[in-house]
Amino acid sequence: MIDSDSQRQWHCLPLTEATARLNSSEDGLSTTEAARRLASYGTNALPVPQLPGFWRLFLRQFVSPLIYVLLAATVVSLGVGELIDAIFIGLVLLLNALIGALQEYHAQRSAEALRNLLVSQTRVLRDGEIVELATGQLVPGDLVLLSSGDRVPADLRLLEARGLEVDESFLTGESLPVNKDSQAICEPDTPVAERCNQCFAGSLVTAGRARGLVVGTGLNTEMGRLSLSLESADLVRPPLFQRIERFSKRLTVALLITVALLAMIELARGTPVLVIFMTAVALAVSAIPEGLPMALTIVLSVSMRRMVKRHVIVRKLVAVESLGSCTVIAADKTGTLTLNQLVAREVAFFDGRGFHVTGGGTEPIGDCLPLEGEVQPGDAERLARLSRVAALCNEAELRQLEGGQWHGSGDAVDQALLVLAHKNHQAPGQLLDRYPLQAQIHYEPALGFAATLHRDDGRQLVCVKGALEKLLPMCSHMAGADGDIPLDRKLALARMQELAGRGARVLAMAEGSWHNRHSFAADNLENLCLLGLVAMFDPLRDSAPDAIAQCRVAGINVCMLTGDHPHTALSIARELDLAGKGETAVTGMQLADAEARGGQAVDALTGGTRVYARVSPEQKLTIVRSLQRQGEFVAVTGDGVNDAPALKAAHVGVAMGRRGTDVAKESADLLLTDDNFASVVSGVEEGRIAYQNIRKTVFFLVSTGAAEIVLFLLASAFALPLPLTPVQLLWLNLVTNSLQSIGLALEPGEGDEMQKPPRSPRESLFNPSMVRRVVVSGVVMGGLSFFCFSWLLRQGWEIETARNSVLLLMVLFENVQVFNSRSESRSIFRQPLFNNPVLLLGTLAAQAIHILAMYSPLMQSVLGVSPVSLAHWGALLSVALLQLATMQLLLLFSKRRDHENSMKE
CATH class of the missing domain: 1.20.1110.10 (Calcium-transporting ATPase, transmembrane domain)
Structure with missing residues (x-):
């Protein structure tokens, strides 16, 4: 029997005792036990405020100054014996109220349907395997995995935390992220704001990763106890409605004056009062x-x-109309313009040799065939070393289901590397048994690489993957056909540029031994051996070129933003007809240099640019603000926690509904259910029709x-x-x-919405054409x-x-x-x-x-x-x-x- 968690002071308990009290384990709960607890505890959700019924909505229609006037007219008619007029006005009022109530009732049901579409997902350990569940299905005792950008789905007792920082401002008022420590044990009277070994439902993970034990769900969370509700956010009237209401009020005043003058004239003529x-x-x-x-x-x-129906969910009603006004769309490349289904197609060494990788998708079916001639012994050894790094320095999962199908979860790059490792008979599970993990540096966009530390008999093995520019300073030598040789930076860069020029996303692999006395940290990696390059390709979405062509006809400029190398970015941009042969890409480094010189330098850089490469998510905000200064009405797409500032600053923020983080989704006005750029263009068309x-x-x-x-x-x-x-x-x-x-x-639509230039965002609804x-x-x-x-x-x-x-x-x-x-x-x-x-x-x-x-x-x-x-x-x-x-x-x-x-x- 599980003790009630509503009064449990989980922050005081050691990890083992907390896990034992909830009858959980390192493999999480079983599916059967989770179902039993869900029936006992209920869903992990706060009660939805009860919506007013139809009759209450019906009565609400009579709360209006205009209705008061009509009711007064009904009473006057009854008072002077005009029964027929009174009955007619009453019937008209009833009809008007009925239509209004039906519309509000329908709008409420639409909002409920929208809420069902916005169900958040979280990663959970069930039966020893990582699965994605709706947050409402969580129960006490579940083991939840968190990473940067996630919203905490329930109250957790942390079991493991690596560089974890959490924004708890909604709960504690503390504006800065809080560092968490899973090993700490707090005193019983420790306030919520100082419980460093817990995370609370609704807070945001701003950095790091963690594994936590669910100790409170629904009303038994701190959020539940405070009865926080996000529903009130929808009470703000959209700007469009406010403009219409201001117009209506002004028109009302003018017409009342006109009516008053008419009344005085008719009174002077002797018309009955x-x-x-x-x-x-x-x-x-x-x-x-x-x-x-x-x-x-x-x-x-x-x-x-x-x-x-066109894969766009509207979070803010006014965004329906606003999206139709955009003049620039700043779009992510990966997953939006492409399929986000990376496949390792080539392994390249720095002496010109390498392997072509056959097969695709998440099924590890295929071979590594030499690019030239027969497989040489030195090449096979280099391929084995590189595949080992690809499998060990990896946070994704790839497993075979009962039906024989393969299922992958995690980052698309890591999944592609696992498939490559499997094709070279390097099973991650067996490798981890052979080389146990000791420490890890997780990949972050600003870092540009990831690293792991493993025990290897009498030494410690370092595995690193990332952008070649990031790995070169860490390396002193490189893998050759007959053994390791001194590093040739120019040769390595030339090989990488040749692959990137063909549109590949290039990832470098390195390994070495750890002898550093300092802690395993990004600044302490040195004397590594650069093994080779993996060229991965992410196919374009079939609909992307046509969608960009539609934008061009509609007078909308499309900018492509990516963290890829400039050569890769330009290759993709040319396929999309976004860039010509003579055009270049603006890099994150160029943006940083321009920022140092001031806003005018940034504007000069972004004014004629459509391709941005090696830009960090933070630099999206720089690009958005620059375009806005130039008079553009900007829509921006994003999926990461660092995209939130740009999504909020843009006139219209569009988040990815599938791979987007909770932070990005909540900062956006629109969500894409298919993460497809063509859906953004469809949204623009619908916005113009609206x-x-x-x-x-x-x-x-x-x-x-x-x-x-x-x-x-x-x-x-x-x-x-x-x-x-x-x-x-x-x-x-x-x-x-x-x-x-x-x-x-x-x-x-009239059919030509996407053949007209965007309307000016400053254009009044009652422009000269309308008035005329x-x-x-x-x-x-x-x-x-x-x-x-x-x-x-x-x-x-x-x-x-x-x-x-x-x-x-x-x-x-x-x-x-x-x-x-x-x-x-x-x-x-x-x-x-x-x-x-x-x-x-x-x-x-x-x-x-x-x-x-x-x-x-x-x-x-x-x-x-x-x-x-x-x-x-x-x-x-x-x-x-x-x-x-x-x-x-x-x-x-x-x-x-x-x-x-x-x-x-």
Whole structure:
């Protein structure tokens, strides 16, 4: 029986006792025991805050100043005996609340689905083997493996720690990373911030590696006890929403002033106070785009779901629209532009000899064939020594499953080296038995190499792998065909450059004996023998060249960032058509020199560069800031803990969902579920579509509201009766208009999104083009409606009959205007009619509902409408189609003017 861990002071216990108390072992838990504990302890997760139910969301829709006005209008109508008006307004309010509640309810379910897609993974020892599990499956007694960039998945008692530093600022307030010591035993009253032998759920590993025993999960963690919740982060309104809300408020103030003036004019003319009040309410409802926030939510939610289908998960809603604005994409090479499936293809020695390696993937099936002639005894010995280093200085795992298939885990470079070792009959397990591991220097990007120390009978064997430039200072001699010879640096560099020029990722191998009295550390490695080079190739993703070509057409510059040698980087860049024959790569050393001279020197270096080689993750931030200073809107991809500053500083941060660290994922706005550059480009396209749909919806709602204001202003100016009753206005804007605006939010792309240059990030939503179209639309629709109303009155029609025609005309105007809103630059006759069935059905439904109301006795009395003849309906449709003709003429005029301006330039 396991004691409850909720009160256990694990920091006071020795390692053996802590492991014994949880009935764990060096091999971790068995799968059966883990399943039993999971049923007993529950999942390793904090309770998700209970989401409000549908009815609570429904009631929330009535919390709005605009709704308060409508409720007041309902009460006034009841007070003066206008029962029909009161019932109608109440029904409209219920319908509006129902639509809003359904949308919020759907958005919540989408958020839940998104949360399920963002399940974190952690490495755990189960049944003696390293497996990757969802963090929610962890139980007390599990053995967890941590490395730099990981988020700690549960409360742990450290069993082993190597250079481990952890950021616990979220828990303790300590801004600096904390050094951890697994061997320490703390006093019982040691505060959480000083428990150096523990790691706590939610903290971030900033450096080093560790193995820890899970001692607390879910609510039994320190995070659980503090009831921390990440949900509150989503409460911040996106900038796009804030801009729209500011616009709506300004528009509201302007329209309220207009409505107040109309009310005073009508009051002076003797119009009944109740009619004035109800008309003012209805006009305010019609002019204020109250459906805009809901439409925006629909647009962005639809884009989120579309992006998920294209392997992009949106963590921040506004990133949907922001990605479409990027002018530069700074992309990782490995795994993003390539498959991240490194295969060792060649082993090269420095006398020109070497081996070609056959086979591929993670299956160690293949041979090492000599590049020239027969295998020489000296070559076989060199290959064996190099393969031994490849197997011993390695942190990956390669094992054969029951079905005969091979499974690899760990770094792609290490996996490729294990496959190479197996092909040369150097099994890592047997080698480690022969050469037990004594110490290790783990690979870090800033270090550029890794090293291990092994016991070898009467001596200590050093194995080192890494970039040739890093290993050369450590070496004094090199392996030759007849034995070790003095090191020839120029020869080694020339051989490496020849391999890199063919697009290979080149790794050097070295070994030696350890005689240093100092500790086994990076600065103390010397007198090693350089064994040879391993040339590894990472194939390009099939979709990468086409994706980069799309970016070029779309006016987006793509920069490739890699830690590889400049020759390798340029070879890959030329395959991708990112660099020509005469172009060079900017190296991390050049960037560092430019930084020392100041920002202008950096900008001069990055201004015309598309290939960066041997750059550290930290230098990504330098590149991003430089591009931003030059006016670029930058999207950057990253996967490591050191990429987090660049991801945060970029306008849009894109993290790798598969191989990315938790730190990178949480710093990013978007996640790629397939780590594929083509998915970034797909996201750009969806972002541009989202922005277009936002503009389309805004234009439709604002232009139809402007038409009604123009109609009433003209009627008041010419001393005519009110052209529409308050109830008719409410019907027009809250029923027929809403049905069609939803369809615009679901518009597919026009097909040319990636053939246009990026829009300026500083461009206002209401740019001159939008303002011009709104003004022309409002004047035409409002003016024609007024002309129709006044002409009918002059022909002797009764006011109610004239209003019936004007109301039908306005509905027809909406039907026409929604199709005018489908594109800002393309004629309505070039838009496929059936590629948005929701819009088509919504338009037909709006017209059908109104016609049904004209024939319904109940709605006839509520709206004051009546049936019209088919000829009359056709005549009104002809008038409405004048709006279509007007917008087509405006489009032609705008295109001609833009062409003339471009000719002048």
